[in-house]
Amino acid sequence: MPTTYDFKNPRLAALDGFRVEIDAANERADIILSRPPYNVISMAARDQLRLVFEELDEDAAVRVVVLRSDGKDFSSGGDIRGFLEASPEHVSKLAWNIAAPARCSKPVIAANRGYAFGVGFEISLACDFRIASETAQYALPEQKLGQIPGSGGSARLQKIVGVTRTKHIVMRSKRISGRQAYDWGIATEVVADDQLEATVDALVQELREFSPIAQRTAKKLLNDTDDALLSIAIELEGHCYSRLRTSDDFREGVEAFHAKRAPAFVGS
Structure with a gap:
């Protein structure tokens, strides 16, 4: 059975809006966004998520990392007011923090259902595999706030889908479904909502079979x-x-x- 992960870094003693579980038998660590109802990712959580990925990367007992959430939505995005309160120095580190899944040397799977907006989409794009539920909706809605994506979203998306589709998503703040994300090559797989966990479990076991x-x-x-x-x-x-x-x-x-x-x- 999964247990709470015991971190060495004292900055991870109290996680802000998420938890980490370890399944030792399956060499698996789950990072679970858990801030009801929409799993908003705070500025502090961005810093902590980077530290979590770095510590899990050093743990030889972990083979695969899964990023998922509680509830019907992955994440509606970041703490909007937090951007106004953060220092320029802190804001300058946003993309580095959210790129932590890409820097992690181990396979990282994002399990997306419901809203995956803003930084929720961006951190998913930094993962190696995105398993989307048919309820998933992806968006980079920063234009509605007079802003642009600031954590690598537009850059990573353009690498995947090209400039035309990226402009459609970014400049028009368009939502796309899990099915459309799969058709465009953003999602690795799209599955029925009640099959999301089983599909992720199967992928974890598949990856563990390789060197x-x-x-x-x-x-x-x-x-x-x-x-x-x-x-x-x-x-x-x-x-x-x-x-x-x-x-x-x-x-x-x-x-x-x-x-x-x-x-x-x-x-x-």
């Missing part, structure tokens, strides 16, 4: 070459491939393949 070192390498390579020239990306891929050839996991994978058995990866 941890191969997963870390693939994630970093894909992130680092997202905006690289094709020739450079191919060159870096070759270097990563070469390094993995000397790993224990690659040897185990080859031996298991020829022995027609499941591999027992150790992450080295």
